[in-house]
Amino acid sequence: MKHIKTLNTKNLRETVKKGGCGECQTSCQSACKTSCTVGNQSCESKR
Amino acid sequence: MQVHQYRSNGLNIVLDVPSGSVHVMDDPAYEAIALLREGGDPEKIRRELSKRYGIDSDGCAGDQGAEDPVGEVLTEIAELREKGLLFTEEPYAPSIEEFSKRPTVVKALCLHVAHDCNLACRYCFAEEGEYHGRRAMMSYETGRKALDFLVANSGSRVNLEVDFFGGEPLMNWKVVKQLVAYGRSLEAESGKHFRFTLTTNGVLLNDEVMEFCNREMDNVVLSIDGRKEVHDRMRPFRSRKGDGGNPKDTDSNERDPKEAAAAGGASVGSYDAILPKFIKFAEQRRKLGLKYYVRGTYTHWNLDFAADVLHLADLGFDQISVEPVVAPAEADYAIRPEDLETLCEQYDLLAAEIIRREKEGKGFNFFHFMIDLSGGPCVYKRLSGCGSGTEYLAVTPWGDLYPCHQFVGIDAFLLGNVDDGVVRRDLVGDFKKVNVYSKEECSKCFARFYCSGGCAANSFHFTGNINSVYEIGCVLQRKRVECALMIKAALAASE
Structure with missing residues (x-):
């Protein structure tokens, strides 16, 4: 496209079908203890 | 349907919220999005944009030739809409409603192995480690029951997370080591894998601790706020008698009264005592390919916190997390509404500097700017929260269970204990219902x-x-x- 550049390759809508396995880390186990930062976590799904 | 658009650092950015699609646009496209969001029909928008860009209504750009940028823009937008990347509907509510009814498992524990601390950080939500209660150390027996509880309540979840927290967990180091050994002994039979994390202020950090952590800890979180004067202001030693030595399973090394007297009774900051150890530890972890974070807190007293993040980066740390303090509004160091403008400017400044350093090959990771556009968590995770009170629980030194470390000591949130398990299912139900x-x-x-x-x-x-x-x-x-x-x-x- 000439005027628009799309950055991401993952559409959240697609995760509805296969998501929710719960293998991912809880957010406070990483480096935030006083806020909630979920968007930067990794998906650990084996599905 | 929700589209968020903003200009930042000379870039026009458009976020399609439901799909998570991020688009960078030139000016005509960006303006077309704004007009579409206002509800204009495409023909009207074509006329409006053509006027702005000096193009004939039939699409000819006068002496610029036969280009039709407005037509191109509208075609590209229509294409993205067709692909489900722009102006999308949000279909998740029924799925999340169903998801919130699922039977949850416990997959992470924050073990408060020490309700005591050798620092007296002014902003500590644990009130110098005591959490509205008494000073106490977790016994091996209680910790063992906590790990048994975790395994028993984790369902089919393989990776189990355990954070050794406090207070200061190195004040109960012997028990930390025993619990790691016990956790490992459970792995083969249970089919589980423990990921251990240690969060420490560094006072008692030594070679033996580092070597053990490099062998056993999936992650270490090292508390340091940034510049010396900023760190020392909020993270002084306690002024009470100590033994000045090694990690212990009972009492701590705290500041000697003679030292306090020599300093005129003023509190002494911990920066100089911990920094060399953190540098050494981070370097080891980096070389071994192991995770670590230096983690700081900024307050009303260092609204220019970007300087603290950059100070940590300049010291060689490349995994940095610095968060706003959470404090009662009346605290002198609390973030106030009138601070927000300055703080937002600081994030802009920090982001620009991170880009500059990245391009020079000297980049570092700032935890709160991490975002994974090609992966990241599924929509269920994104909408249902951190898991506190359901998948993530905190355990006190005497084995009480709370929804997370920040609820410890608040009687209304006592969920149960490691002997009886979770008895307040009603509270768990309340936490399960929390979602966006x-x-x-x-x-x-x-x-x-x-x-x-x-x-x-x-x-x-x-x-x-x-x-x-x-x-x-x-x-x-x-x-x-x-x-x-x-x-x-x-x-x-x-x-």
């Missing part, structure tokens, strides 16, 4: 898929309700998401 669709503010916020509705503890402390929002935190979260996306856009543009 249960909060009116979140349903309108573009950042809802990145913070998952925010921290329940912050919400409770500021509003008295776990199902609300902490507005100061929200403003800063939105800013961080904007900066994170902008960094991605800027780095993509330079590729």
Whole structure:
């Protein structure tokens, strides 16, 4: 496209079908203890 | 349907909120999005944009030839809409409603192995480690029961997370080591894998601790706030008698009264005592390919906190997390509404500097700007929150269970204990219902898929309700998401 550049390759809508396995880390186990930062976590799904 | 658009660092960024699609646009496209969001029909928008860009209504750009940028823009937008990447509907509410009824498993524990501390950090939500209660150390027996409880309640979840927390966990180091050994002994039979994390202020850190952590800890979180004067102001030693030595399983090394007297009774900061050890530890972890974070807190007293993040980066740390303090509004160091403008400018400044350093090959990771546009968590995770009170629990030294470390000591949130398990199923049910669709503010916020509705503890402390929002935190979260996306856009543009 000439005027628009799309950055991401993952559409959240697609995760509805296969998501929710719960293998991912809880957010406070990483480096935030006083806020909630979920968007930067990794998906650990084996599905 | 929700589209968020903003200009940052010379870039036009458009976020399609339901799909998470991020687009970088030139001016005509960006303006077309704004007009479409206002509800204009394409023909009217074509006329409006043509006027702005000096193009004939039939699409000819006069002496610029036969180009039709407005037509191209509208075609590209229509294409993205067709692909489900722009102006998409949000279909998740029924799935999340169903998801919130699922039987949950416990997959992470925050073990408060020491309700005591050798520092007296002024902003500590644990009140110098005591959490509204008494000083205490977790016994091996209690910790063992906690790990048994975790294994028994984790269902089919393989990876189990255990954070050794406090107070200061190195004040109970012997028990930490025993619990790691016990956890490992459970792995083969249970089919589980423990991921251990240690969060420490560094006072008792030594070679033996580092060597053990490098062998056993999936992650270490090292508490340091940034510049010496900033760190020392908020993180002084306690002024009581200590033994000045090694990690212990009972009492601590704290500041000697003679030292306090020599300093004229003033509190002595911990920066000089911990920094060389943190540098050494981080270097070891980096070489071994192991995770670590230096983690700091900024307050009203260092609104120029970007300088603290950059100070840590200049010291060689490349995994950095610095968060706003969470404090009662009346505390002198609390973030105030009037601080927000300055703080948002600081995030902009920090983001620009991160881009500059990245391009020079001297980049570092700032935890709150991390965003994964090619992966990241699924929509269920993004909408249902951090898992406090359901998948993530905190355990006190005497084995009581709370929804997370920030609820410890608040009687109304006592869930049970390691002997009887969770007995307040009603409270677990309350936490399960917390998601972005249960909060009116979140349903309108573009950042809802990145913070998952925010921290329940912050919400409770500021509003008295776990199902609300902490507005100061929200403003800063939105800013961080904007900066994170902008960094991605800027780095993509330079590729």
